[in-house]
Every structure is written in C-alpha cells, then in structure tokens.
Amino acid sequence: MENILRIEASARQEGSLTRMLSTAFFEQWKQDNASFRIMVRDVGANPPPSLHASWIAAAFTPETARSREDQETLALSDRLIEEVTWADVIVMATPMYNYGMPSSLKAWLDHVVRIDKTFSFDLARGDRPLEPTLQGKQLVLLTASGEFGFEPGGINDGEDHLTPHIQSVAKYLGVSEIQHVAIEYQEFKDDRFERSKNRALQSVRELASRMSLQKKKMAA
Numbered sequence: 001m002e003n004i005l006r007i008e009a010s011a012r013q014e015g016s017l018t019r020m021l022s023t024a025f026f027e028q029w030k031q032d033n034a035s036f037r038i039m040v041r042d043v044g045a046n047p048p049p050s051l052h053a054s055w056i057a058a059a060f061t062p063e064t065a066r067s068r069e070d071q072e073t074l075a076l077s078d079r080l081i082e083e084v085t086w087a088d089v090i091v092m093a094t095p096m097y098n099y100g101m102p103s104s105l106k107a108w109l110d111h112v113v114r115i116d117k118t119f120s121f122d123l124a125r126g127d128r129p130l131e132p133t134l135q136g137k138q139l140v141l142l143t144a145s146g147e148f149g150f151e152p153g154g155i156n157d158g159e160d161h162l163t164p165h166i167q168s169v170a171k172y173l174g175v176s177e178i179q180h181v182a183i184e185y186q187e188f189k190d191d192r193f194e195r196s197k198n199r200a201l202q203s204v205r206e207l208a209s210r211m212s213l214q215k216k217k218m219a220a
Contacts, residue, residue, distance in 0.1 A: 032208070032212040090140070113173075
C-alpha cells in the first residue's frame with residue numbers, strides 16, 4: 001500500500017487549477033488502485049511561518065543540547081519532516097506566483113530541508129558537504145502559470161524560477177524521480193489556455209493510472 005503526501009500550495013480554494021489537477025490525479029489513482037493511504041498538507045490554506053533567528057539557532061543546536069523552548073520551536077518542522085519521511089509519493093500542486101513559488105511553499109521547504117534531519121553536513125566531503133538522508137521517493141509536480149513559453153527557446157525562456165527551484169531541493173525530500181504536468185496561458189483565457197488545461201488533465205490522469213497500476217503490479 002502506497003503512502004502519498006498531497007501538498008496544496010494555491011492560496012485559492014475555489015477556481016484553483018493546481019487543485020483541479022491534483023484532484024484529477026487522485027480520482028484516477030483511486031479508480032485504478034484503491035490501495036493507498038493519503039495525507040494532505042494544505043500550505044495554501046495554512047501557511048507555515050517563515051523562519052526566524054530562534055528557529056535557526058534551535059535547528060543548529062545538537063539535539064541532545066536543545067532546551068524545551070528549542071523543541072517547541074522545531075515542533076512543526078519535526079511534524080512536516082515526519083510526513084515527508086512517511087511518504088512513498090509526494091504530489092505537489094503549486095501555482096507560479098511572480099515567476100516563482102508561493103511563499104507558503106517556500107516556508108514549507110525551509111521547515112523540511114533541515115540539517116541532521118533531511119540532509120547531513122560534513123566538510124570532509126569537500127565541495128559537496130551536503131548529503132540527502134532520504135531516498136527512493138517519487139515527486140509528481142503539478143503547476144499552473146498565467147504566462148507561457150518557459151521552455152528553452154520559448155518567449156519566457158529563463159523566467160521560470162518555480163520548477164528549477166523545486167528540482168534543486170527535491171533530493172532533500174528523498175526524491176529520485178520527478179514527473180511534471182503544467183498548465184500555461186491562464187491569464188489569456190483563450191483557446192490556447194483551454195487546450196493547455198485539457199492536455200494537462202489528460203496527462204495527469206494518464207500519469208496517475210500508469211503509476212497506480214505499476215504500484216499495484218509490484219505489490220501483487
């Protein structure tokens with residue numbers, strides 16, 4: 001049975017394209033393979049707080065030396081890391097805000113990517129002292145943007161600071177494989193947008209079906 005962590009980052013509850021995509025993903029997965037457990041972390045509705053000096057001090061204090069206050073400061077971070085550790089698959093649904101990720105998702109990542117929890121640090125490794133401690137997870141990244149053409153050679157080539165950021169930090173979530181489905185043209189609300197939305201819905205259903213059936217076959 002697969003453990004799936006569903007992360008919703010859209011600030012909108014109604015009319016959200018990324019919530020629509022994630023809902024379609026889970027509906028299709030359930031249709032093909034009802035054997036899974038799901039945990040939902042809606043950072044769009046309940047954003048984690050931004051990091052502050054006390055949090056940083058607590059995180060870099062050895063666990064055995066932490067005060068009760070330090071432990072309370074890191075309690076949310078501990079819970080979020082437990083959820084990631086529990087998951088076999090992470091479904092991350094996030095819009096692009098101002099060419100990057102929502103602040104709520106950035107705060108979630110800041111709480112999760114933490115020394116001695118999701119990565120170790122050792123200067124003996126030379127110029128690559130950080131090493132992920134989790135592994136073997138799949139990430140399904142579902143995005144939506146108002147503009148388009150973020151691919152190499154596209155009209156907005158180099159302007160996507162959402163996808164590369166997530167790809168860079170995904171290894172610290174234990175991710176070894178990323179699948180990405182995107183909707184573009186949202187702000188134009190024209191035929192291109194409708195085609196992009198329909199293609200994404202089809203792609204996300206096909207992806208969910210393929211992944212769920214593969215998991216079902218492996219469990220047989």
